[in-house]
Amino acid sequence: MNAADPAVRTVLWDADGVLQHLPAGWEASMRPVVGHLVDDVQGFLDEAFAAERPALTGEARWVEVLPRLLERWGLADSYDEAMRVWLTMEPVLETRELVGALRDAGVRCCLATNQDEHRGRHMHATLGYGDLFDDTFYSYELGVAKPDPAYFRRILQRLDLPADRVLFVDDNAANVQSARGVGLRAEQWHVDDGLQTLHRQLRAHGLPV
Template identity: 30%
Template sequence: MKPAVLMVDVDGVVVRHPDPSGWSARIEEDLGIPRHALQDRFFKPCWDDVVHGRAPLRDRLAPALAEIAPHVSCSQLIDYWFEGDAHLDEALLSQLADVRASGTPLHLAAVQEHERASYLWDTLRLRDLFDGIHYAAELGVSKPSPDFYAAVEQRVALPAAAIAFIDDTEKNVQAARARGWNAALWAPGAKLRGLIPELYG
């Protein structure tokens, strides 16, 4: 059966940083923020609340920056982060455009907080390439929880069997398959036709 929609992960799939260390690899040289301190003071204690929509990004980031890098504002770090983590996989986007042109809508299904979701959708203009976005802070739950997939099903008003999905994380793919989605593990350079041939049926 041809899927009624294709759900696509963002980080590691649509967006793929060329440096394996990611957007923060040179943050100490560029902004004077110790990378390990940012992890210890912000990401480890605060990210779960931020990414699940329980706290605004800036409310948790500002106190951390005041402690570890008072010379850097929230806006400076967020701009550095979002702009540095905006490397689109054009080869994949070309394949996705063909799928969309054949009549299958494309949606993003991602673990994002509100500000970056907005940046991806509006500033990077993924809204021009995709038909919808579903993300953790909006849903209050993230992959690989079954509740994430159930919430997406409810939002698109489709049964699990009608949804195809690609993600670069095995546990997310397995969780989607457990829900009944036609899910495939994505790797750079892969071909959608080989991963989910039903899209081309």
């Protein structure tokens, strides 16, 4: 199949780093909350991301996991501030506009993101992903998270499309490789790479940008 074959009619979009971002980064944003109480902010974040993993697949609830994590680090009183940072995100307007333009051109666009239920519902309500996309695939709803190949297989079942008719855009190399392993077309892109790069990647798959 030619790389410029216009057979791609559905694009799956990651959220963090693609459609939304935390401009200062996790460590810089969390440091005012916990930096005066712990020496190793990055260590705290590493443990937090590991503890969050079961919540991404719906096996746990982050609002119950986070208090226990904070207590272990002696940060029990920092729950509200920590949750505020966890739920802080800024939309990438250029990418969102591109999604709208593709949909206007007849290309189906869907959200494909790893999120726990609390953050996912917050994103859905505050950033309007239900209106922005034709469909949304949150990991906590699917019961499996990227980069597990089963994540992409479940989406393909929902879409009822061959894998090579679907393009996936994500900023994480492991997720991109996993998608390709399932047969999807996939491109790695982060907001810092610039919109021109994203346009070039989409055009390579025959998309009208």
